[in-house]
Amino acid sequence: MDFEQLKTFLEVWHQKSFSKAARKLRITQPAVSAQIHSLEREVGERLFDRKGGKITFTPAGRVFEPFAEHALDCQRHLLLMVSEQRRSPRGEISISAQESTSLYVLPDVFAEFKKHFPKVALKIARAERARTIEALLAREVDFGVVSLPVTDKRFVVETLHIDELALAVPKGHPLTSVANPGPKDLVKFPFLLPKQGRQRDLFLNLFRMHDIYPKSVMEVESSELMKRFILAGLGIGFLPSINIDAEVKAGSIAIIKIEELKVSRDLGLIYLKEKTLPHAAKAFLQIAIGGVRLDPFESSNRTPSRD
Numbered sequence: 641m642d643f644e645q646l647k648t649f650l651e652v653w654h655q656k657s658f659s660k661a662a663r664k665l666r667i668t669q670p671a672v673s674a675q676i677h678s679l680e681r682e683v684g685e686r687l688f689d690r691k692g693g694k695i696t697f698t699p700a701g702r703v704f705e706p707f708a709e710h711a712l713d714c715q716r717h718l719l720l721m722v723s724e725q726r727r728s729p730r731g732e733i734s735i736s737a738q739e740s741t742s743l744y745v746l747p748d749v750f751a752e753f754k755k756h757f758p759k760v761a762l763k764i765a766r767a768e769r770a771r772t773i774e775a776l777l778a779r780e781v782d783f784g785v786v787s788l789p790v791t792d793k794r795f796v797v798e799t800l801h802i803d804e805l806a807l808a809v810p811k812g813h814p815l816t817s818v819a820n821p822g823p824k825d826l827v828k829f830p831f832l833l834p835k836q837g838r839q840r841d842l843f844l845n846l847f848r849m850h851d852i853y854p855k856s857v858m859e860v861e862s863s864e865l866m867k868r869f870i871l872a873g874l875g876i877g878f879l880p881s882i883n884i885d886a887e888v889k890a891g892s893i894a895i896i897k898i899e900e901l902k903v904s905r906d907l908g909l910i911y912l913k914e915k916t917l918p919h920a921a922k923a924f925l926q927i928a929i930g931g932v933r934l935d936p937f938e939s940s941n942r943t944p945s946r947d
Contacts (some may be wrong), residue, residue, distance in 0.1 A: 641682050642714050646708040648675040650686065653705065656695045675708065732761040733924050736772040737785035740863040741907070746785070746881050749928045753863075756927070760920045765922045768837075776912060782921055787838065788906040798929055805839065805903040807896040808870050808887075815876070815896045823850040823900050832866045832877030835859040839905075843878060846901055867893075877936040 651661040652672065662669040671829050680687050685700035715835065737746060750762050765772075765781055772784040776795070792799050807826070809815050818825050827847070831854035836842040847853050856877055860866045866877050867884060872891060887893035909928055912919070915926070 641679055642720050643712065645679045646711055648672055649708055649882045650705070650712070652676060652688065652695060653697070654659075654700075658695070685916075697738045701925045730759045730761055731918070731920060733783070733921055734763040734765060734781040735783045735785060736765040736767050736775045736781040738768055738772070739766050740880065742766050742882055743864070744880075753924055753927050756906055757920055757923060760924075767845075767935075773910075776910065779915075782911060782915075782917075783924070784910045786908060786910060787897045790852070790908060790910055792911055796913050798909045798925065800907050800909050800929055802904050802906055803880050803882060805905065806884065807876060807898060807901065808867070808879045808884050808893050809876045809896055810870055810873045811892050811894065813873075813876065813894065813896075816894050821896055821898055823847070823898060826898060826901070827852045827854045828878070830858060830875040832852070832860055832875040833871055834857050834863075834866075835861055839878070839903075842903065846903070850900065853867050 648661065648665060651664055652658055653738060655661045655664060658672050658676075659669050662672045665672070676687065685701060687701035687704055689696045689698055735746065746764060750764075753760070753762065753911065765775065767775065769786045772781075772786055773790075773792070776779045776784045784799050785800070788797065788799065809829075813829075815821055815829070823846075833843060859870060859871070860877075863879055863883055867879060867887070869875055870877060870879075871887070876896075881895075884893050884895070888895060909925065911921075911925075
């Protein structure tokens with residue numbers, strides 16, 4: 641049985657007439673009769689008595705009538721909720737992203753989203769790149785924020801922002817007084833490197849290209865730890881500009897521009913191509929594009945196929 645049959649059943653009862661029900665529903669009388677007969681065959685009992693030109697319920701019809709009313713009430717409620725969801729979305733959106741992106745980028749995106757969709761809960765899962773992609777494939781999260789490129793054809797990829805990786809040094813560092821510093825000036829000082837990840841490999845390759853290597857290297861687990869070590873004067877290193885904006889403005893960290901070691905990266909918002917995005921998720925996608933940046937500590941020691 642379907643909702644149209646239930647509507648026809650109730651209209652016949654309310655009008656006490658097949659022909660009047662047909663006019664009210666704007667269908668033919670034979671169509672009304674066919675729907676009622678189909679419903680009766682499915683129920684296994686006659687629902688109406690048609691004696692003396694009057695329409696009355698059979699015992700089965702009396703039992704069936706409140707069920708039909710309830711089913712149509714549920715349908716109306718469902719359609720209302722779907723419509724309300726379109727106008728004022730509810731539910732939850734989950735995003736997996738690397739730690740630095742979670743700390744410095746997504747809060748602003750979340751705040752903007754919440755202005756427009758206060759009833760939607762936002763959940764952040766902090767994970768490195770490979771784990772983010774695994775979570776997306778397992779449908780554990782709705783979106784992932786990762787460094788690009790992503791070549792896996794199972795994903796839709798939206799480029800969000802390009803962020804420069806800046807060479808950060810502590811306040812008063814000797815490099816701040818060097819005019820037009822070059823790569824050879826850089827390697828005279830202790831250098832901080834990500835313990836793993838694509839950016840680590842990139843920096844090491846840049847050093848090799850210039851036939852240089854830092855005087856000493858300390859490996860660190862995260863961009864936050866690197867920033868703390870730089871502030872403590874333990875070394876210098878490359879960090880996303882967004883990570884050190886506050887410290888640069890406060891004067892506790894300085895940025896050294898070395899043209900030969902200029903590095904930038906794309907950060908993308910990705911999701912499964914076959915996933916149907918609800919209205920709230922589409923809105924999050926629109927708001928997020930254009931506002932997030934990269935961190936160099938996204939691991940690449942484990943990557944999925946084709947990525």
